[in-house]
Amino acid sequence: MLDIGGISKRFGSRQALADVAFAVRPGEVFGFVGSNGAGKTTTMRIVLGVLEADSGEVRWKGSPIDAELRRRIGYMPEERGLYPKMKVGEQLQYLARLHGLSNTDAAASVQRWTERLGISERVGDEVQKLSLGNQQRVQLCAALVHDPEVLVLDEPFSGLDPTAVGVMSSVLRDKADSGVPVIFSSHQLDLVERLCDRIGIIAAGRMVAVGSVEELRARDGATVLDVHGPPTGWTDGIPGVELVAADDPTHARVRLAPDVDDQDLLRAALAAGPVHEFRRWRPPLTELYRDVVEAGPAAADQPAEPAA
Structure with a gap:
C-alpha cells in the first residue's frame, strides 16, 4: 500500500499542503482531483522525493520511501520531462537503464510499450518532431518501461485524442489489475468517474473527501429522486x-x-x-466535486480517511 501519512508543506507564507492523508491500495486506480493550485502536484512531488515535506511521511509497503524504492516507482510529470532532440527509442532505453534494466531487457521493454501505446513506428524520431499527443504517449512509456511497482501520473490524459485516451485508460486498468497501485490527477472528471476505484478531492491543500463515487454520493445520507409525470x-x-x-x-x-x-x-x-419515471438520482462526479469543494473549511476539518 502507498500511504501518504499526514504530509504538510509550506512555501513562504503559503500553506500548500495541510496534513494530507490518504492511501492507494494495490490493484487500485485512485483519481486525485482538485482545482489548479489545490496541492495535487506538490503531493506527487513529495511522493517522488522531488520535494521534502515539512511534516508527515510517505510509505510503501510500510517502509519510508528512500532512493532505492523510488527507482521502483513510475512517474509521469505534468510538464513533459523528455529530451526533445533525443530519439524516442534511445531515450526510453536510456531511462530504462537508469532504473536498473540490462540492455537486453531495456530494449525488449521499449519495444513492448511502444507497440502497446501505438508509437512503435516513431522510435527513430526525435521527440520534438512528434505531436503533443504522441509526446504524451512517450512520456507514459517512460513511466512504464522499467515495470514499476507503483504508478504516479500527473495529468496523463492532457492533450490526448479519444483513441489515445482509450488506450491509456486500458493500460492503467491493466497495471492495476496486475496489483500495481495507480494514482493519477486529472481535470477530466467524467473520465475519473469511469476509470477510478476511489477518488480523493483536495481543496486549498486539504483533503476534503476520499472514497468511491458511491461513497461520495452517500456523504449527506439524503435520498434524492427524479420523478417524471x-x-x-x-x-x-x-x-x-x-x-x-x-x-x-x-x-x-x-x-x-x-x-x-x-x-x-x-x-x-x-x-x-x-x-412515467421514478428513480434514484445519481449525481455525476462533476456535481459531487462542486458540492464537496463548496462545503469549504468545515468539510476540510474532518479527517478524509482513517490512517492505514
Whole structure:
C-alpha cells in the first residue's frame, strides 16, 4: 500500500499542503482531483522525493520511501520531462537503464510499450518532431518501461485524442489489475468517474473527501429522486420532501428526509397523476466535486480517511 501519512508543506507564507492523508491500495486506480493550485502536484512531488515535506511521511509497503524504492516507482510529470532532440527509442532505453534494466531487457521493454501505446513506428524520431499527443504517449512509456511497482501520473490524459485516451485508460486498468497501485490527477472528471476505484478531492491543500463515487454520493445520507409525470405542485404539503429542481412542469427532483419512505412518495405521485419515471438520482462526479469543494473549511476539518 502507498500511504501518504499526514504530509504538510509550506512555501513562504503559503500553506500548500495541510496534513494530507490518504492511501492507494494495490490493484487500485485512485483519481486525485482538485482545482489548479489545490496541492495535487506538490503531493506527487513529495511522493517522488522531488520535494521534502515539512511534516508527515510517505510509505510503501510500510517502509519510508528512500532512493532505492523510488527507482521502483513510475512517474509521469505534468510538464513533459523528455529530451526533445533525443530519439524516442534511445531515450526510453536510456531511462530504462537508469532504473536498473540490462540492455537486453531495456530494449525488449521499449519495444513492448511502444507497440502497446501505438508509437512503435516513431522510435527513430526525435521527440520534438512528434505531436503533443504522441509526446504524451512517450512520456507514459517512460513511466512504464522499467515495470514499476507503483504508478504516479500527473495529468496523463492532457492533450490526448479519444483513441489515445482509450488506450491509456486500458493500460492503467491493466497495471492495476496486475496489483500495481495507480494514482493519477486529472481535470477530466467524467473520465475519473469511469476509470477510478476511489477518488480523493483536495481543496486549498486539504483533503476534503476520499472514497468511491458511491461513497461520495452517500456523504449527506439524503435520498434524492427524479420523478417524471405528475403535474406541477404535487409535492406541496408533503412532510419531509424538499423540491430540489424542476426542469419542466412534469419533472421534479426531490430530496427526502431520512424518515420518509420512498414508496409513500411514489403513492403520492401516483395519486397526483401518471408516473412515467421514478428513480434514484445519481449525481455525476462533476456535481459531487462542486458540492464537496463548496462545503469549504468545515468539510476540510474532518479527517478524509482513517490512517492505514
